[in-house]
Amino acid sequence: MRILLDGMGGDNAPQEIVKGAVLAAEQIEDEIVIIGREAAIRKELKRNKYKGERITVVDAQEEITMHDSPVKAIREKKDSSLVVGLNMLKEGQGDLFVSAGNTGALIVGARLLLGRIRGIDRPALASIYPDMVNMQPCLLVDAGASAESKAQNLLEYGLMGSIYIEKVWGRKNPRVGLVNLGTEESKGTSVTKDAYQRLSASQLNFVGNVEAREIPRGACDVIVCDGFVGNVVLKLTEGVSLTIFKLVKNALMENLKSKIGGVLVKGQLGKLKNEFDYEEYGGAPVLGVNGPVMKMHGSSTATAVKNAIIRGIPYAREDVVSIIRDEMLALDVIEEELG
């Protein structure tokens, strides 16, 4: 396996990216190609005392920043690490592309350079969501690739998410749920009502509408919603969790009794907080394009980079892209037969 790593993407590039690659190389046998300004990357490899041969560097002099307009950046910055990396993936010079760069540019780039899988109208960004009761990750699709969705897009999100976590995480027969106002079939907007019918008629293990209250309680394995709602679900969960942890910490500092108590419970609370550590889970897959692409958080540290590389490998190895392609062809045939 040959992993293509965007050396210049994210807030901590290239330092943490290169360090993460070095950490990953200690654990896996695969090749890692870091793409970006060669001198800067080689300097970081040296700083991390890397002497092996499995990490190589491909030079790319341009850089797409967080402030660049996605479409413009992809069209104009041909020698950016992101464009070079995606083109290498397209041409078979690598099996997986991993980036912490500009999310919009990565999605637009993947769509324009790799192309959409036939039958997929909208590629999606899938993000890890913590099931806080069973302490396992779920997958939320779409996490913000498109702000609006049609009913057919929501069906595609359910299908792609289901294939991904079955093949990559080995979760059998994943439960697919549709985020909605209420559990009844009749609830929601015209789009969610239509999506409910399409998901029900599909081969997926569709468990119906899911109210937002039940999302953190593990109501389903694949959480289907449009990108606007997905963004709200992810960011609000983060905001509420961090705010409550901070309040708990403050409450424990209130008086002597609670301070002593705080010292005694510190270990357990710390353990709990780690359960929510997004760095552990690695990256978020871009689904629906002709090649496995993983997006890491912009502020990823070396540990997050290492995990995104290692956990991204099965996306390529299990050939999820081909499976989605075949499923879409089958769906197409069924639709044509139904007239």
Added chain:
Amino acid sequence: MRILLDGMGGDNAPQEIVKGAVLAAEQIEDEIVIIGREAAIRKELKRNKYKGERITVVDAQEEITMHDSPVKAIREKKDSSLVVGLNMLKEGQGDLFVSAGNTGALIVGARLLLGRIRGIDRPALASIYPDMVNMQPCLLVDAGASAESKAQNLLEYGLMGSIYIEKVWGRKNPRVGLVNLGTEESKGTSVTKDAYQRLSASQLNFVGNVEAREIPRGACDVIVCDGFVGNVVLKLTEGVSLTIFKLVKNALMENLKSKIGGVLVKGQLGKLKNEFDYEEYGGAPVLGVNGPVMKMHGSSTATAVKNAIIRGIPYAREDVVSIIRDEMLALDVIEEELG
């Protein structure tokens, strides 16, 4: 002031409703009219040893349940406590209507029986949202009266919410924020982009787009979003908060050391949990109809009922309905002048 109380609405009617009225009557000088099955309500008044004259009963033999279809229920159950109460409000036989009944039926009933304020396209349900940093309530509009909104609706939500918390809560110059994918003006759907322009051009203290992460941190006083997103924000906040509090509790039971610590911190954590107690805040106003209507949670206990009554009074006393009506007329004039 004469308060009309739906005696039959909610999971705990009429017991907790009547008890809540008795508790409220101990604290306020106003008259309370409980509407519903007279015999059942009088029995509860007796059970609560109420001997005063400020609580009276108006008989209504029908009941709208949580399972009734809103439009059908309003049209067919003319002798329900909900329909009788709204008609009394319309005819000036009361100043405020408070109900824990079927939310959909209450909103449809308010719209059909009281009518919309001239210029308001969509009445909204406004809900309390806890600012967890400054420990004060904010107002989220719309909490689910409509699943979809147009840009003009979002402007109306901002306007009505702003007037409400300025007049009823006394919060000066409230900050109005629009829930969106990112803070930049260019972010979001065609509807949120258009709403951004309308809110910017208005007289409101519009603070711009607000990301979901910042909502619990008190990014604004009036949180504007469509009813679908509002429902997700409210229910997800509840789900995440309760799940984390439960996890913290479990973590403290893990071992002897954490158990001892848990006993010492119990008081502080309990205090913190109370900050999020929705019962304290009372009800949620229905905004945009020709009369002050308050919605309580379906599972309201006597304390919640008492608080909804007491905290609902300024909605009527400050004549918020007339102020919204005047503002809409002014907005109309401005729009006509602008052509």
